[in-house]
Amino acid sequence: FDFQDHWAWSADIEINYPHFILNIVLAVLYRAFGLTGIYAFVLIMSYFLALSLYYVMEKIHDMAAGESNNRLYPFVGIFVSILVLNSYPLFAVARSQLLTFLLWLWEMWFILRFINTGLKRYGVGIIILIYLCSLIHATAWYFSFILFIPFFATIYIAKLKKHLSSK
Numbered sequence: 001f002d003f004q005d006h007w008a009w010s011a012d013i014e015i016n017y018p019h020f021i022l023n024i025v026l027a028v029l030y031r032a033f034g035l036t037g038i039y040a041f042v043l044i045m046s047y048f049l050a051l052s053l054y055y056v057m058e059k060i061h062d063m064a065a066g067e068s069n070n071r072l073y074p075f076v077g078i079f080v081s082i083l084v085l086n087s088y089p090l091f092a093v094a095r096s097q098l099l100t101f102l103l104w105l106w107e108m109w110f111i112l113r114f115i116n117t118g119l120k121r122y123g124v125g126i127i128i129l130i131y132l133c134s135l136i137h138a139t140a141w142y143f144s145f146i147l148f149i150p151f152f153a154t155i156y157i158a159k160l161k162k163h164l165s166s167k
Helices: 020-033 035-065 075-087 096-117 120-136 143-165
Strands: none
Touching: 020 035, 020 120, 035 075, 035 096, 096 120, 096 143, 120 143
16 A cells, blocks of 8 residues: 555545445446446436435334325425535535435435334344444444434433323
C-alpha cells in the first residue's frame, strides 16, 4: 500500500484506505468499462436507494397504520422518497456515502423487524450490514450503533412507563 488516494483530483493526499471494498469495485469497473462503468454504477445504486427508500417507508407506514383505515398508501412513501431524493442528486457521486446511506436504510428496517418479530435472521442481517458498512465506509461504520439508540430508548421508555403505571 502506498497510502495515496489515486482517485483524488489533487495530488499527495495521504489516505489509509477507509473505503477498501468500494475502491476495489471502482477499480474493477474502471478497468472494465472506464468512466462509463463508474457512472452506470452510481446510477444503479442511486435507483436502488430510491426504490429501497420507497419500499422501507411504505412498510414502516403499513406497520404504523395497522388495521386502521387511515392509510395514505402509497403517498407517504412517495412523499418521503421525493423529499429525500430531491436533495440527493447533488451528492450522488462515486463515493462511499452512496452505499452507506443504502446500508443504513436497510439496517434501520432490519432493526425494526428484529424488534417487532424477534426473528434471529434479522439480527444476523443487522450484523452482516454493519460488517459490510465497515468494509465499504470504515470511517462511518460506527454510526450503525447510533441507529440503535432511538429504537432501544423507545423500548426502555415503554417498559418504564408500564412499570410506573402498574404501581
